Amino acid sequence: MSGYIPVVDFSAYSLDNKRKNVNDADLEALTDELMQAFTTVGFVYLKNTGIPTSEVNNVFDVYDKFCFQPEAVKEKYSRPVDRTAERHGWMALEREMLSLVGRDTPAPGDLKECFNIHPPLTEGQTWPEEIPEFEPVMMDFYHKCHVIAMRLLELIARGLGVEDVDGFLGKFKYVGKGRNGTNLRTLRYPPVPDVIKKDQVRCGEHTDFGCLTLLFQDNHGLEVVNADGEYVPASPIPGTVVVNIADTLQRWSADKLKSTRHRVVMPESPEERQRVRRSIAYFFHCDSDVELNCLDGSDKYEPLLAREYLNQQVGATYLSG
Numbered sequence: 001m002s003g004y005i006p007v008v009d010f011s012a013y014s015l016d017n018k019r020k021n022v023n024d025a026d027l028e029a030l031t032d033e034l035m036q037a038f039t040t041v042g043f044v045y046l047k048n049t050g051i052p053t054s055e056v057n058n059v060f061d062v063y064d065k066f067c068f069q070p071e072a073v074k075e076k077y078s079r080p081v082d083r084t085a086e087r088h089g090w091m092a093l094e095r096e097m098l099s100l101v102g103r104d105t106p107a108p109g110d111l112k113e114c115f116n117i118h119p120p121l122t123e124g125q126t127w128p129e130e131i132p133e134f135e136p137v138m139m140d141f142y143h144k145c146h147v148i149a150m151r152l153l154e155l156i157a158r159g160l161g162v163e164d165v166d167g168f169l170g171k172f173k174y175v176g177k178g179r180n181g182t183n184l185r186t187l188r189y190p191p192v193p194d195v196i197k198k199d200q201v202r203c204g205e206h207t208d209f210g211c212l213t214l215l216f217q218d219n220h221g222l223e224v225v226n227a228d229g230e231y232v233p234a235s236p237i238p239g240t241v242v243v244n245i246a247d248t249l250q251r252w253s254a255d256k257l258k259s260t261r262h263r264v265v266m267p268e269s270p271e272e273r274q275r276v277r278r279s280i281a282y283f284f285h286c287d288s289d290v291e292l293n294c295l296d297g298s299d300k301y302e303p304l305l306a307r308e309y310l311n312q313q314v315g316a317t318y319l320s321g
C-alpha cells in the first residue's frame, strides 16, 4: 500500500443510513474529502459503504462457479463479438485487450475471464441457468452498487457547484432500465501460465469509459498512475471499495475530475503467480442520450451525446476472436 490513494470514510452516507437521517455538515465534510481526491488522484478507497464483505465474497464465489463450468456451457452465454452489441455476457480468456485508446500496435489479449451484466437483458441474452443463484445474487449486488454510485454522484455534483443537483441526477434515470451503459463486470484472473505471450498482462493500461467505477478486489495487481506518471500499487484494503472517476465524467466536468490510467500486472514471485485474482467492477454510466455540456458552463469541449463519446472510446478496445 503506497498511501497515494486516500481512504475515505463513507459512514455518513452508507447504505445503512437513510437519507432523512443524514447530517448535512457530515455530508459537506465528506464532499470536500472526495473532491480533494477526485480532482487530483482520481481514485479513493471507500470504507463503510454498507455493502457487507460477505456479499462481495458471495459474488466472487458465484462467479467462480460459472468459471468452473465446461467451456461449452460458458459459450452459450458468450457476448457477441460485434462491437456494437450490448455489453452483456461472458468473455473468454484473451478475448479482450484493454489498452489505451488510439494505441496502434496490436498486443495480446488480457489474461482474464469476465462476465458483463447489463440489465435489462435484451433479445437473445439469458442468465446462466446452470447456476440458479447467479441472477439474484448479481442483481442484488448491482442494486447496492447503484445506490452507492448515486450517492457519490450527488456529492460530486455538490462539490462541482452544479446548481440543479436533482436535474443532474435525473440524467442517470435509465440505469438498469435500458438506454444506459451501466454494467456490473465480474472478473477472474487465473494462475499465470508458465508460458505467456510477449507484453501479455492481466489487464492492460486504460482509463474507464463511463462516469464512475466501483471496484472490489481480493488480491494484488492493480496499479494506478500517480502525478509523476509512475505506476503505484492499489492493493486491496479489506472492507473497502476502490472508486475512480471515468472518462465521461472527466470530460463533462471540463477536466476538473481526473480519469486516471490503471492496469493489472502479473505478480513477480512464483507463489503469487499461482494465485487467482478476482475483482468486481461496477461501471456507472449516465443515460446514453444525455448531451454532455461542460458542467462549469465553459466551452472546453463541444456538446456531444454520451453514446457517441462512449462509442469513440470503446472503438479501439475489443479484440475480436
Ligand SMILES: O=C(O)CCC(=O)C(=O)O
Binding pocket: 185, 187, 203, 208, 215, 217, 222, 262, 263, 264, 278, 279, 280, 281
Ligand atoms: O480487475 C481489476 O482490478 C481492474 C479491472 C479494470 O480496471 C477494468 O475492467 O476496467
Ligand SMILES: [Fe+2]
Binding pocket: 206, 207, 208, 262
Ligand atoms: Fe478499469
